[in-house]
Amino acid sequence: VSVTLADVAERAGVSPATVSRVLNSNYPVAASTRERVLRAVDELDYVVNGHARALAASSSDVLGIVVNDVADPFFGLMAGAVQAEASKEDLLAVICNTAGSPDEELRYIRLLLRQRAKAVVLTGGSRSGEAAYVEEFDALVRQADAAGTQVITCGRPAVAGSPAIALTFDNRRGAEGLTRHVVALGHRRIAYVTGPRASSTSADRLQGHRDALRQAKIPFDKGLVVHGTFDREAGVDAAVRLLDRLDRPTAIVAANDLIALGLIAGARELGVKVPAEVSVVGFDDLPFSVDTFPSLTTVRIPLVEVGRRAGRIAIGHERVAPGSVVRIRSELVVRDSLAAPR
Amino acid sequence: VSVTLADVAERAGVSPATVSRVLNSNYPVAASTRERVLRAVDELDYVVNGHARALAASSSDVLGIVVNDVADPFFGLMAGAVQAEASKEDLLAVICNTAGSPDEELRYIRLLLRQRAKAVVLTGGSRSGEAAYVEEFDALVRQADAAGTQVITCGRPAVAGSPAIALTFDNRRGAEGLTRHVVALGHRRIAYVTGPRASSTSADRLQGHRDALRQAKIPFDKGLVVHGTFDREAGVDAAVRLLDRLDRPTAIVAANDLIALGLIAGARELGVKVPAEVSVVGFDDLPFSVDTFPSLTTVRIPLVEVGRRAGRIAIGHERVAPGSVVRIRSELVVRDSLAAPR
DNA sequence: TTGTAAGCGTTATCAC
DNA sequence: GTGATAACGCTTACAA
Numbered sequence: 001v002s003v004t005l006a007d008v009a010e011r012a013g014v015s016p017a018t019v020s021r022v023l024n025s026n027y028p029v030a031a032s033t034r035e036r037v038l039r040a041v042d043e044l045d046y047v048v049n050g051h052a053r054a055l056a057a058s059s060s061d062v063l064g065i066v067v068n069d070v071a072d073p074f075f076g077l078m079a080g081a082v083q084a085e086a087s088k089e090d091l092l093a094v095i096c097n098t099a100g101s102p103d104e105e106l107r108y109i110r111l112l113l114r115q116r117a118k119a120v121v122l123t124g125g126s127r128s129g130e131a132a133y134v135e136e137f138d139a140l141v142r143q144a145d146a147a148g149t150q151v152i153t154c155g156r157p158a159v160a161g162s163p164a165i166a167l168t169f170d171n172r173r174g175a176e177g178l179t180r181h182v183v184a185l186g187h188r189r190i191a192y193v194t195g196p197r198a199s200s201t202s203a204d205r206l207q208g209h210r211d212a213l214r215q216a217k218i219p220f221d222k223g224l225v226v227h228g229t230f231d232r233e234a235g236v237d238a239a240v241r242l243l244d245r246l247d248r249p250t251a252i253v254a255a256n257d258l259i260a261l262g263l264i265a266g267a268r269e270l271g272v273k274v275p276a277e278v279s280v281v282g283f284d285d286l287p288f289s290v291d292t293f294p295s296l297t298t299v300r301i302p303l304v305e306v307g308r309r310a311g312r313i314a315i316g317h318e319r320v321a322p323g324s325v326v327r328i329r330s331e332l333v334v335r336d337s338l339a340a341p342r
Numbered sequence: 343v344s345v346t347l348a349d350v351a352e353r354a355g356v357s358p359a360t361v362s363r364v365l366n367s368n369y370p371v372a373a374s375t376r377e378r379v380l381r382a383v384d385e386l387d388y389v390v391n392g393h394a395r396a397l398a399a400s401s402s403d404v405l406g407i408v409v410n411d412v413a414d415p416f417f418g419l420m421a422g423a424v425q426a427e428a429s430k431e432d433l434l435a436v437i438c439n440t441a442g443s444p445d446e447e448l449r450y451i452r453l454l455l456r457q458r459a460k461a462v463v464l465t466g467g468s469r470s471g472e473a474a475y476v477e478e479f480d481a482l483v484r485q486a487d488a489a490g491t492q493v494i495t496c497g498r499p500a501v502a503g504s505p506a507i508a509l510t511f512d513n514r515r516g517a518e519g520l521t522r523h524v525v526a527l528g529h530r531r532i533a534y535v536t537g538p539r540a541s542s543t544s545a546d547r548l549q550g551h552r553d554a555l556r557q558a559k560i561p562f563d564k565g566l567v568v569h570g571t572f573d574r575e576a577g578v579d580a581a582v583r584l585l586d587r588l589d590r591p592t593a594i595v596a597a598n599d600l601i602a603l604g605l606i607a608g609a610r611e612l613g614v615k616v617p618a619e620v621s622v623v624g625f626d627d628l629p630f631s632v633d634t635f636p637s638l639t640t641v642r643i644p645l646v647e648v649g650r651r652a653g654r655i656a657i658g659h660e661r662v663a664p665g666s667v668v669r670i671r672s673e674l675v676v677r678d679s680l681a682a683p684r
Numbered sequence: 685t686t687g688t689a690a691g692c693g694t695t696a697t698c699a700c
Numbered sequence: 701g702t703g704a705t706a707a708c709g710c711t712t713a714c715a716a
Contacts (some may be wrong), residue, residue, distance in 0.1 A: 002458075002489055002490070002709090003488070004708095004709055004710085005709065005710060006709075006710095014686075014687085015686065015687045015688075016687090016688095016709090016710080016711095017686075017687060017688080017689095017711080017712080018685085018686060018687075020710065020711060020712085021685095021686090021711095024711085027685090027712095028685065029685070029686085030685060030686085033685080033686080042481075045484055045485045045488035045489075046485075047452075047455045047456060047485050047488075047489050048456055048709085048710075049397070049456065049458065049708085049709050049710070050393075050453070050456030050457045050458070051392075051393040051394075051396040051397045051457065051458070051708090051709080051710090052393075052397050052692090052708070052709035052710040052711090053456070053709080053710055053711075054393040054692090054710090055391070055393040055394050055397055055692045055693065055694085055708090055709080055710070055711090056691080056692050056709075056710040056711040056712080057692085057710080057711055057712085058344075058692065058693095058711095059711095062453070064436075069422065070412060070417075070418040070421045070422045070425070070437060071415055071418035071419050071421075071422045072418070073413055073415070073418075076411075076412040076413035076414070076415075076418055077413050079412045079413075079439065080411065080412045080413045080439055080441065083412070083439040083441065084441060087441070087443075087446060092438070092449065092450060092453050093438075093439065094436035094437065094438055095412060095436065095437035095438070095439060096434070096435075096436055096437070097421065097422055097425040097435065097437060099422065099425065099426060099429070101429075104429060107434065108434060110389075111392070111404070111434050113389045114389060114390055114391065114392030114395070115392045115393065116344075116391065116392070116393070139384075142387055143387045143388075143389050144389075145387075146345070146386075146387035146389075147343075147344055147345075147387075147389050148343055148344065232629065232633075261630075261633055264633070265632070265633055287574065288603075288630050288633070290607070291574075291603055291606070291607055291630070291633075291634055292633055292634075292635070293634070293635030344693090346692095346693055346694090347693065347694065348693080356702075356703085357702065357703045357704075358693090358694080358695095358703090358704095359695085359696085359702070359703060359704080359705095360701085360702060360703075362694070362695060362696090363695095363701095363702090366695085369701090370701065371701070371702085372701060372702085375701080375702085390693085390694075391692085391693050391694070392694095393692085393693080393694085394692070394693035394694035394695085394708090395693080395694050395695075396694085396708095397692090397693080397694070397695090397707095397708045397709065397710085398693075398694040398695040398696080398707075398708055399694075399695055399696085399708085400695095400708065400709095401695095
């Protein structure tokens, strides 16, 4: 069905090579010939076959970005920044949405490797636990390295011996500092709403929270931990579970801002005042966290900078040795959703 | 540098054809042979060349989604929904971020056509005005049709005679209803903060606003219109311009929720109470609009359903004739950011 | 300036 | 079951 370069050549009365030259304008071609070729292209609605081209020229100008959830600004911010850098080098960045599925993630990585992408940027934490996944993932990273595709992770723990370049977030320390701050204000009964069990980000942040509790000699109470997902709804659900009872906590620490947002919304629905009756804090400092009411106390991760950095490494503007680990610092951001307990 | 199928064949002591058969498991192969081949694949870290495969098999399992801004949930919601549908058919959806640049948009569409994507889903309004862009865009849609790539637009005005399938938003009617509602509450001095001039979405919504003013016999005052972009910052800027003066409007209509969010934030900074001193309304009903303070009165566009619909059409689960137009209805959502003027 | 022809790394159609 | 071998549609020396 498809019209090929040969068809165009025939129609223009020239050789395929000439058509190719016109199309790539990387070689002198007589103006009149060029003219005829372009007309033929137009008349036939010809579109080069990218696969054939990539195969023949063994070139590739695409760069992949893998995200868990495009609708979550946490990922959107990083992805957008990577894309912006990529476009500076005329690379085309394609974003792949796994919707949180490990299988989809692997499928997309495979796709990108098959397409010989220049680089693959993986955003978000890894999945601990699932052995098959971890093994396959590591194998893919090795293959990528062998095939010359650079792998850059953003927010995933560095794997010893892996050729991937890791931009890591100090989730544990950030969470520790956050809870320490909550404790410093006098809170003792502090709940925690965590993300998916399998997520390394969840695990690290929860660990940081526990570190802070231990330092303050506050016993860790499992009954005050709610497990869920990383989205707003999880926060709303958790609010109901934590606030609709007599022995409610004076503060709730959320594993991310989206959950915190849900907590605030849930509290409002239940008629519980934030921060007067319960404090809520988040993590990530997504743009909306300044617009919630009350505005959110949280831990800032410079996501746009992370994306920009990953992009620059991917396009070779910043040279980093394979296997390097770049630690991204997070920072406490104090706003209005946290106050001393009454 | 790259290891090829032939390398694997040699290592396994079989022919390339056999390796191919093992890899695609679409043909009987002796278990022992298969075993050897797989080991060779593993040892060599072999990754099939997707371009060669696509060329030889003339197959393609990718679907493209073009968005203006990944970090904007307006696009993220649609893109995520399209992706979710695509994955049901084992298609891989790649999202391309144009960052609002017409050139990038065209580049990505070209990329997708070259890659012989199954379908291309274009989200967001079109750019009116720029003739060269419009012409090139229409040419690409024609080429896509010729090459068998289905084009589906979401929120872009339908083009007569175009083979693209258009899911259109009733921006004009939605905006008209919104402003009519504002007027009904008694507002007469109503400002409008619009998006990019070249955007069809901007133009349509502003037109709807003017329609409503005309019906109410309220003269249109250019001094009350602020031009900007579709993001939060534009709203903050507009707030300063509109509220920091004596003859300030009693209500401000924003071209989208992000702008409205900025307006509310700006008003708060200026110490102007919403809705007591100024009402603010938005458009789109993004998820956060229920979490702002006060919550946002807006017009709902069912973005997730739109994306799902586009996805279903793209994967052939829903049959729609080329050139069809599907009108998506919008709906007024009344919340707290709008009140009668004092 | 233009044409010829040899790849690029797969898959698919034959034979064996 | 397995192995040659011809496509697939393009780029790029090398010739002319």
